[in-house]
Every structure is written in C-alpha cells, then in structure tokens.
Amino acid sequence: MSGHWYDDEAGPMVRPFTLTGGRTRSAEGERYDLLAAVSAVPDAEPAAHLDHARSALLDRIRDRPCPLAELAADADLPIGALRVLLGDLVQAGLVRVGQGAAEAGRPDVRLLREVIQGLRRL
Numbered sequence: 001m002s003g004h005w006y007d008d009e010a011g012p013m014v015r016p017f018t019l020t021g022g023r024t025r026s027a028e029g030e031r032y033d034l035l036a037a038v039s040a041v042p043d044a045e046p047a048a049h050l051d052h053a054r055s056a057l058l059d060r061i062r063d064r065p066c067p068l069a070e071l072a073a074d075a076d077l078p079i080g081a082l083r084v085l086l087g088d089l090v091q092a093g094l095v096r097v098g099q100g101a102a103e104a105g106r107p108d109v110r111l112l113r114e115v116i117q118g119l120r121r122l
Contacts (some may be wrong), residue, residue, distance in 0.1 A: 023084050032083055037098040039065035044094045
C-alpha cells in the first residue's frame with residue numbers, strides 16, 4: 001500500500017474532488033498537455049503547509065522530470081485532479097510544466113515515424 005492513498009480492497013479512501021477542494025480547474029485555468037514534462041523547480045523550498053497529495057507529487061518528480069500522463073498513472077489519480085494539483089504547485093513556484101508537442105506547434109517526430117511505419121505495413 002505504500003505510495004498509494006487508498007487500500008485496494010476497501011477502495012478509494014479519499015475521493016479526487018476532496019484532494020482538489022472540489023475544483024475542476026487550476027487557479028490559472030491551465031490545461032496541461034498529457035505529454036508535457038513536469039519537473040520540480042531546483043532549490044525551491046516547499047511550503048510547510050503542503051498536504052500529503054501535493055507533497056507526494058513533488059517527491060515523485062524531485063529527482064527527474066516526468067510526463068504528466070506517467071505521473072497520473074504513478075500517483076493513481078485522474079488526469080483532471082492531477083492538473084488541479086499541479087496548478088497549485090506551479091502557482092506556489094515549486095513545479096514547472098513544459099509544453100507538450102501540440103502546444104509547441106511541432107508534431108511529435110516519434111509519432112510521425114510510427115504512423116509512417118504503420119502505413120508502410122498496410
């Protein structure tokens with residue numbers, strides 16, 4: 001059960017909307033891309049009042065950046081709830097969320113190669 005906020009047999013102990021305070025959007029209204037890299041701001045001092053959910057997310061990305069989708073899977077959180085929590089951490093100056101391929105205005109080269117290979121197989 002370490003690393004999870006619930007017991008598998010009992011089901012979720014804390015619903016995602018309670019982690020976000022009932023919010024469905026971050027304070028800035030940002031919608032972060034699923035492939036965006038999430039990283040901790042170096043030398044940023046986390047506030048003492050961070051709750052368990054936010055401090056656990058910060059701990060997961062402290063050593064290496066992680067794509068938002070992977071972070072959601074590791075934390076076992078819905079994407080919407082994770083976006084709200086990340087928005088709080090961004091606003092506190094503890095986390096940076098990079099641009100995804102779609103936001104950067106460039107297609108993902110790896111994805112394009114996979115599509116071309118798939119078309120060639122047809």
